[in-house]
Amino acid sequence: MAMDVISVIRTKRDRGELTDEQIDWVIDAYTRGEVADEQMSALAMAILLNGMNRREIARWTAAMIASGERMDFSSLSRPTADKHSTGGVGDKITLPLAPLVAACGAAVPQLSGRGLGHTGGTLDKLESVPGWRALLSNEEMLHVLDTTGAVICAAGDGLAPADKKLYALRDVTGTVEAIPLIASSIMSKKIAEGTGSLVLDVKVGSGAFMKTIEDARELASTMVGLGTDHGVKTVALLTDMSTPLGLTAGNALEVRESVEVLAGGGPADVVELTVALAREMLDAAGIRDADPAKALADGSAMDVWRRMIAAQGGDPDAELPVAREQHVVKAPSSGVLTRLDAYDIGVAAWRLGAGRARKEDPVQAGAGVEMHAKPGDHVTEGQPLLTLHTDTPDRFDYALQSLEGSFDIGPAADFTATPVVLERIA
Ligand code: URA
Numbered sequence: 001m002a003m004d005v006i007s008v009i010r011t012k013r014d015r016g017e018l019t020d021e022q023i024d025w026v027i028d029a030y031t032r033g034e035v036a037d038e039q040m041s042a043l044a045m046a047i048l049l050n051g052m053n054r055r056e057i058a059r060w061t062a063a064m065i066a067s068g069e070r071m072d073f074s075s076l077s078r079p080t081a082d083k084h085s086t087g088g089v090g091d092k093i094t095l096p097l098a099p100l101v102a103a104c105g106a107a108v109p110q111l112s113g114r115g116l117g118h119t120g121g122t123l124d125k126l127e128s129v130p131g132w133r134a135l136l137s138n139e140e141m142l143h144v145l146d147t148t149g150a151v152i153c154a155a156g157d158g159l160a161p162a163d164k165k166l167y168a169l170r171d172v173t174g175t176v177e178a179i180p181l182i183a184s185s186i187m188s189k190k191i192a193e194g195t196g197s198l199v200l201d202v203k204v205g206s207g208a209f210m211k212t213i214e215d216a217r218e219l220a221s222t223m224v225g226l227g228t229d230h231g232v233k234t235v236a237l238l239t240d241m242s243t244p245l246g247l248t249a250g251n252a253l254e255v256r257e258s259v260e261v262l263a264g265g266g267p268a269d270v271v272e273l274t275v276a277l278a279r280e281m282l283d284a285a286g287i288r289d290a291d292p293a294k295a296l297a298d299g300s301a302m303d304v305w306r307r308m309i310a311a312q313g314g315d316p317d318a319e320l321p322v323a324r325e326q327h328v329v330k331a332p333s334s335g336v337l338t339r340l341d342a343y344d345i346g347v348a349a350w351r352l353g354a355g356r357a358r359k360e361d362p363v364q365a366g367a368g369v370e371m372h373a374k375p376g377d378h379v380t381e382g383q384p385l386l387t388l389h390t391d392t393p394d395r396f397d398y399a400l401q402s403l404e405g406s407f408d409i410g411p412a413a414d415f416t417a418t419p420v421v422l423e424r425i426a
Helices: 005-013 020-032 037-050 054-066 094-103 122-126 138-148 161-171 179-193 213-229 251-262 268-284 292-297 300-311 342-354 393-403
Strands: 081-085 108-112 150-154 197-204 233-240 325-330 335-340 368-371 384-390 407-410 421-425
Touching (some): 054 179, 054 213, 081 094, 094 251, 108 138, 108 179, 213 233, 213 421, 251 268, 251 300, 251 368, 292 300, 325 393, 342 393, 384 393
Parallel strands (some): 081 197, 197 233
Antiparallel strands (some): 325 384, 368 384
């Protein structure tokens, strides 16, 4: 079919609706390299500015799914359940959640990503476990899933290749934050992955892509609609990302905290969200007789974690890396910590070396920020509030700049608690 990309760009630039044929053609031609990056970035910017309706988003998603392979888990004896978070600071939930849900009877195929910008990536975190491998063939992935109940690994190159290319382009053209593009990007990968059910953790707040509850609602309901239309039972929780989750942001630091949760301890907000998401995943997978809180307490989730890590070459007993240098930020006054900003902490962790500026940059396993208080806690002047970790101490100044104005200490009356789970959309 003869099409030209300039007319597709002009349609969206002039606030028109793209036809099904235009969408199928442009995604296919971009994947094949016939549409150039600069043309696709103009189209992505037009979509960011002028939006897409539900039909366009559904077709765009279907075209991205069709750009690659679809996986098939129908040979597994257990129902599959997956979770996707839109990304946040200290969001290590996948680490305890996948083995927990597997311990309760579901199979959890968790295709995960790397961090870019201020949000961390699950694969970077797990790579701080000595020996652990993120890259598995489809056969290896199925084998780990079948034998341990859970697998966390990188998505293969064959899955939604159009999204791989487009996501990298959006990242460098200021077009990540478009709801139609985020929804289709996430859902094309999840639908192509072949999970039977999916729970979305849509983050809201300074450390998230969606800064307002209204935007988060729109993103969540768009994704739930896409999943449901493709036969995937999909539910979304809107959850708070105005402050970091837990007490750590950084790769090995977050693995350590996740292991604490699997051992029955860990920060209350991480445990609460892990259990809430586990309940949703089990419900969506049709498993009604399991109790995730019990599986954390009795060690069965920890058993799956150890088997899952070992099946991917990791040593669950190995010492985790520790950064060579530390710098402590002390509380400048006494009172209640009324605010601790997720975005600022995320940027500090990133600048300390936990994240990357470009896709190909390495990350430091030990770098990051350890928090010694959560909003609502009483702190005393001079007590450690944050410990910054890095192997490269020349990064401290730059990280400290991002922490200026990142917290408030005041009277208890100035503090309002925010629930971890804000809303549920099904
Ligand atoms: N995660 C994705 O996979 N895609 C997006 O567009 C945003 C977050």
